[in-house]
Amino acid sequence: MKTTLTLQEKLRDLRDEQGLTLSILAGKTGIPLSTLQRMEGNEDMRVGYQDVAALAKFYGVSTDYLMGLTDNRLYRQIEIDKLRLSDEAIEVLKDKKINNRLISEMLAHPDFLRLMQSVELYIDRKFLSQIGQMNELYRFAETTLKSKAYIADGDENIAYLQDAVVNEDGYLRFQITERFNNLLKDLFELHKRDALPDEQTNILRETMDLLAVYLNEPDKERGKVMMLAKQIGLDFSELDDGEIADMKRVVRIAQNHAGQTGGRRRK
Known part of the structure; x- marks a missing residue:
């Protein structure tokens, strides 16, 4: 997952949130449709x-938000003390070792408040007394049935009362885990179409194209030169014989160096 959104992603998200097509947006803003198309689709375009x-x-x-100077749409500046964060927490957020975009999305998730309430209940042990009282009631009922009605452990009513007893610590931790898992599932679905998989697909496609160039050339040395030319952005068909010969020498030098390195490793 990327740590920030590009201008193109922000523009697409904002337009999608308002349910607008590019044509409608062009009519409302006066910006030509072709310009809007390039702004949303071309990351290399000068805007x-x-x-x-x-x-x-x-x-x-x-x-500033659109140009990537800040990730905040609304709050450009806010006093740090109003957030009531510790110095350690601020340092963690500042050093960029964690994905602050992901943290922001977790905080904004509608179920995050319930998750934090469950964590607070567990840490402060606020709910444990109520669970303990319920458990004592079930145990008292079980003891009463056994002593007064002479009902044994195998009885269905006794089994129900025994099953009703809750492990206080385990119950709250299970609730926290379930709520956190549901939150993660939602974020996973949200980022299914994130840009990183597309970038990986493009790299794989480029690699396969290079391999096809090599495999389709009977002269393997020439094929390696064609691969090298494609990698560095040269049009092989425009190279003269001297340039091709120079590139062949580069390929041979690289092969010899790789062979020597491999030989030293085997020793």
């Missing part, structure tokens, strides 16, 4: 500030 400002005003967010 004009006027267009960014117009979209920020339309969506009700800051230009």
